[in-house]
Amino acid sequence: MxxxxxxxxxxxxxxxxxxxxxxxxxxxxxxxxxxxxxxxNKYFKLKHNLSHAQAQGYSRVISFGGAYSNHIHALAYAAQQYGMQALGIIRGDHGYAANPTLSDAQAWGMQLQFVSRSEYKRRAEPEYVRSLQQQYPDAWVIPEGGSNAxxxxxxxxxxxxxxxxxxxxxxxxxxxxxxxxxxxxxxxxxxxxxxxxxxxxxxxxxxxxxxxxxxxxxxxxxxxxxxxxxxxxxxxxxxxxxxxxxxxxxxxxxxxxxxxxxxxxxxxxxxxxxxxxxxxxxxxxxxxxxxxxxxxxxxxxxxxxxxxx
Ligand SMILES: Cc1ncc(COP(=O)(O)O)c(C=O)c1O
The missing domain is CATH 3.40.50.1100 (Rossmann fold)
Structure with missing residues (x-):
């Protein structure tokens, strides 16, 4: 909660x-x-997303962000509060993993996957999101910035x-x-x-x-x-x-x-x-x-x- x-x-x-x-x-x-x-704004963006994901039986959340993303930082914390797994798809290389934002996210249990700029550009494409959902059927996928209905x-x-x-x-x-x-x-x-x-x-x-x-x-x-x-x-x-x-x-x-x-x-x-x-x-x-x-x-x-x- x-x-x-x-x-x-x-x-x-x-x-x-x-x-x-x-x-x-x-x-x-x-x-x-x-x-x-x-x-x-993160509490307001995430509260219904997390409760919806849990109510629908998902055990993981996935989302996207840059290496200093406020959204990724907040999502990692929120997922931990809900006892859910979290995957952050991060634009850039693994060198960012030790920065303060991503260190906090990992300390809250988020798993990180670093992707190239060209792959990151596909984050909102239905086909790309579908392939993530196939790979992680237990996941509620949240758009970049946490922005959805x-x-x-x-x-x-x-x-x-x-x-x-x-x-x-x-x-x-x-x-x-x-x-x-x-x-x-x-x-x-x-x-x-x-x-x-x-x-x-x-x-x-x-x-x-x-x-x-x-x-x-x-x-x-x-x-x-x-x-x-x-x-x-x-x-x-x-x-x-x-x-x-x-x-x-x-x-x-x-x-x-x-x-x-x-x-x-x-x-x-x-x-x-x-x-x-x-x-x-x-x-x-x-x-x-x-x-x-x-x-x-x-x-x-x-x-x-x-x-x-
Ligand atoms: C601190 C902060 N303020 C404002 C915004 C902008 O919000 P929105 O993307 O809903 O326009 C963001 C991004 O979500 C943010 O991290």
Missing amino acids: LSPTQPYAAVEAISYEPWLAKQVVVSVLRLDQFFPQLSG LAVQGCAEIAEHIRQGLGDNFDTVLLPCGTGATLAGVAMGLPPSKQVLGVAVLKGEGYLEAEVQRYLAQVANNSHAKWQICHDYHGGGYAKCDVALARFINNFPIALEPVYSGKLFFALDAMINSAAIAPGSRIVLIHTGGMQGLRGMQAIMDKRLAAAD
């Missing part, structure tokens, strides 16, 4: 002087602190955590967007009077919108918040971190990492500065966690900063 230690995540008001000066009211939903081992259903519950902290006193929810499943869930959990704005962390214009639409169509509920994805702040691509982003993260009063939360907070800062977000707006930022990944990114950030000095 996955049991958070508290019923709801904290919602904190941010007193960050540049934002206060522009009269934008910003609160942060601290999903990063809600369930430390299943940081951020069960994850969207779980992420819809994030809206209750916002309401618990703020009632109806907010206009727009901002969150980082990798596959779009979390955005789809949050939009589903909120009424059409609210706005959800996803900040794309990778180059995915068009594709991400189609993915969110696909997720929304999979879940039988046609009332949801208005939603949009902003593509101006991916900084060149997934896990790319330039000096401006590294500086912002270093100076911000809340702990951020550069792949998801850093890009989200940086985007809001730019939107407030350019008045794309108007004074008087009441914003909720979802801190979707992923701080474990900082262990692989800190050296890159430090290098960027040192080179700029």
